[in-house]
Amino acid sequence: MTISTESMEADITRVLLDGRLDIEGAAAIDLKMNVLAGSAKFLLIDLQKVSFIGSMGLRSIIIPAQNVHRRGGKVVLFDPVPMVEEVLKASNIDQVIPIFHELDAAVAALQ
């Protein structure tokens, strides 16, 4: 599991995740996700290259998202593959962290 970031317009930080967000994957990104959650105001979490997510991976998204939210920021999820999206929906996460498949719409939701 790898994690990288890039700065976008309007103070948005795009977080690119790549690999399996299983127990090992979650452990690999948790520290960096928590650091990002303490500094970034608008997070676009790019899930295009995440092939798997389990409950530990969900934690790696929920906890940083809550921290960003408490600081007055916003988080969106971008373009998960169908089975990853199914897990997000089964967990009701899509109800509180919106999922977008179009980049323009994801960026607009953060502004």
Next chain:
Amino acid sequence: MPIEELQDLIVLDSQLSELSRALSWAEGLANRLGLNENARYAIRLCLEEALANVVLHGYRNEPGHPVVIRYQLSSDMLSFAIEDKAPPFNPIDTSPSATQAEPPNLESLVPGGNGIRLLCQFAESLVYERLTDRNRLTIGFSIFPPAI
């Protein structure tokens, strides 16, 4: 290697680092059966959630206890029976209802509350038994069309 030659059980020690062995074993089985991506995902998800639950909650992350997984194959179902000697625990009893109200906001979302919910939603069947000295959780998956 024909399916008959695959080892029908695997024994893990009760630590999270052991989970990858079980997942690789199950992946090998899925390969032999020619299962599709969705079935593979469901199997991986459910085994990871169930085994993590045994290690973290059943054995409280204490190594040195065996966890035995066996597979069974019928014409249209692949099942995994997970046995452990942790205190009695029926995950089905603790499952949040799939129809429960949506969380009204991000703050109300419980970060750690999803494992058993996912297990219940992605398994085709889920049976818990308390045997004399151990728990057995049997997780079944439909395999259509029959692969062998």
